Amino acid sequence: MHSTLFAHVPVPSTGRYTLQNPQLLKVDVNQGSGAVLARQGAMVAFEGQIDFQSQYRNNSWRNVRQMTGEGIELMKCKGNGQVYLANFAQHIHVMEVGRGLTVDSKYVLAFDSTLGVGIVAIDSAVEIASAGAYNLELSGAGQVALLTSGEPLVLEVGPGKNICADADAVIAWSTTLRTQLQAPTSTSGVWRRRGSTGEGWEMQFQGEGHVLIQPSELLPPTHLRGGMLGFGMRGNSLGGSRA
Template identity: 85%
Template sequence: MHSTLFAHVPVESTGRYTLQNPQLLKADLTQGGGAVLARQGAMVAFEGQVDFQSQYKNRSWRNVERMTQERLELMKCKGQGHVYLANFAQHIHVMDVGGGITVDSASVLAFDSTLGVGIVAVDSAVGIASAGAYNLELTGTGKVALLTSGEPLVLEVTPGTNICADADAVIAWSTTLRTQMQAPTSTSGVWRRKGATGEGWEMQFQGSGYVLIQPSELMPPQHIRGGAFGFGLRGNSMGGSRN
């Protein structure tokens, strides 16, 4: 049997996470780092003896989710084998968490169970599609696989620079950054995507770190009303992952 399909075979590696192609990730559970926490339903195939469990969340964590509506339903993947993960053919990017990142839960595919997980408040009455009212904060030592719609752009923020991005295109940023929502237009213009320009809320980043941008914007909910400008981000993180 001959076909060009047979060129698409598993990529061999000894790493914890290996991209099979831009939209498909292999997680090696035999490597160090404990279990892998992945989006529920993200498994497309697996090899070996792998056990899938719904991720335990304590009462405090569930209370925070209920108040914030920031939910990431996870499954714990553990055992001896490989798990192949994907999400609607989105592009996947693996990175070390390092000093910590803030990310929208919709953009998380999988991460090491050794990482700490918290929910960070965006002090705004405005529900923004990507930079929502609440985001996840991942901290500690480990890796995370992020999702983007298309190939992303990484912008470095340094002291003295003025980096702004459409809030609907922002995927993640370093927790070391100071952030602020802004809309350089009238309030009524914001809800119309700045009138004739088609633009809406922007995020301003200051400090030292990085911002991940995707080449896709989600329109904000049309039922949103009210709000003000100059909202600061960052709040108290709560909850965490459990091995």
């Protein structure tokens, strides 16, 4: 039996996270290095003796998620073997958390269970309900696998080099950075994405670190529903009157 398909066999590796290809991640799970937390439904195959469990969240996490809508359904992978993860053929990127990483939970595929996880808010320069945003903050020694729609862009932020980006395209950034979410228009114009240009909320970054941006963003809102306008990178709704 001959086919070019047989060129796509598992990639030999010694590390915990290995890219099988740009859209498929192989994770080595073993008792000695602890469990891996992965997005529920992301497993496409596995080898060995792997136990998949829904990840328990304490009351504090549940309360924050209920208030903010931020969160990710996780499963715990433990045992001995290899797990293959993917999410709608998005591009996968593995990185060390290092000094800390803040990330939109929609773009998390998997991470070490030894990492600390918290939820942080981004201040909004416009005092409108729900204009702020909430993200996951990962800390400690370990790795995380992130998702992007297409090949990403990494921008460095340093002294005298501030970075601004469309909030809908931002994936993650160094926790050491100072951030601010703001509308690039006057308060009376936040309902329109910068007039006819289609641009909406932007994020400003200051300090020293890096910002990860994907070459994709949510489509701008096209109509009002019940006096509410769907807006923002997490589908938050902003209250407002009809024009």
